[in-house]
Amino acid sequence: xxxxxxxxxxxxxxxxxxxxxxxxxxxxxxxxxxxxxxxxxxxxxxxxxxxxxxxxxxxxxxxxxxxxxxxxxxxxxxxxxxxxxxxxxxxxxxxxxxxxxxxxxxxxxxxxx
Amino acid sequence: xxxxxxxxxxxxxxxxxxxxxxxxxxxxxxxxxxxxxxxxxxxxxxxxxxxxxxxxxxxxxxxxxxxxxxxxxxxxxxxxxxxxxxxxxxxxxxxxxxxxxxxxxxxxxxxxx
Numbered sequence: 732x733x734x735x736x737x738x739x740x741x742x743x744x745x746x747x748x749x750x751x752x753x754x755x756x757x758x759x760x761x762x763x764x765x766x767x768x769x770x771x772x773x774x775x776x777x778x779x780x781x782x783x784x785x786x787x788x789x790x791x792x793x794x795x796x797x798x799x800x801x802x803x804x805x806x807x808x809x810x811x812x813x814x815x816x817x818x819x820x821x822x823x824x825x826x827x828x829x830x831x832x833x834x835x836x837x838x839x840x841x842x843x844x
Numbered sequence: 845x846x847x848x849x850x851x852x853x854x855x856x857x858x859x860x861x862x863x864x865x866x867x868x869x870x871x872x873x874x875x876x877x878x879x880x881x882x883x884x885x886x887x888x889x890x891x892x893x894x895x896x897x898x899x900x901x902x903x904x905x906x907x908x909x910x911x912x913x914x915x916x917x918x919x920x921x922x923x924x925x926x927x928x929x930x931x932x933x934x935x936x937x938x939x940x941x942x943x944x945x946x947x948x949x950x951x952x953x954x955x956x957x
Contacts, residue, residue: 737887762942771950774888774935779942787942826943830943834890835889
């Protein structure tokens with residue numbers, strides 16, 4: 732089966748611009764998660780979708796971040812406007828069980844300059 | 845709440861050396877425990893897991909034993925290879941929050957020939 736796909740793999744944008752990251756989960760996986768790793772620190776949870784619904788968005792840092800999952804398939808994470816501290820690697824994961832141990836995508840490395 | 849503390853890196857070893865990366869946790873209940881690995885330029889991969897006390901997870905020569913008495917899940921490998929150079933993350937689910945994971949800060953391993 733195809734794995735979790737994320738794109739772009741890299742994005743460099745200027746402060747104040749908008750960027751949209753996309754995640755295509757494994758087909759049939761209802762659970763979709765977003766995480767990020769900033770500045771070589773620990774990986775932190777951003778949010779969790781079950782199908783098209785936001786189950787938990789407690790990790791979203793502020794209202795500059797907007798995640799959607801239309802139709803319960805792929806998801807997008809938009810950052811608008813981007814700030815320097817948003818730089819990092821954004822990971823997406825999906826699974827069927829909702830119990831951890833899931834498959835991650837390769838991540839999107841976002842650099843805000 | 846659940847938390848995980850991981851040995852700081854970077855760790856530099858010579859090929860064929862023995863590897864231990866320490867991970868300790870605090871948890872409500874008895875969650876599954878995971879080790880993830882991120883090879884250079886790639887995404888996060890599940891390396892191994894253990895689902896209950898005294899379980900030993902193993903994969904690619906790596907092992908970790910779920911120790912309830914010491915609340916530890918140390919990662920070990922008897923003889924590392926250059927290809928094991930990567931960042932290793934210990935992780936566990938947040939109690940009763942549907943698959944949301946808490947990660948350690950990551951330990952960068954560099955293996956020299």
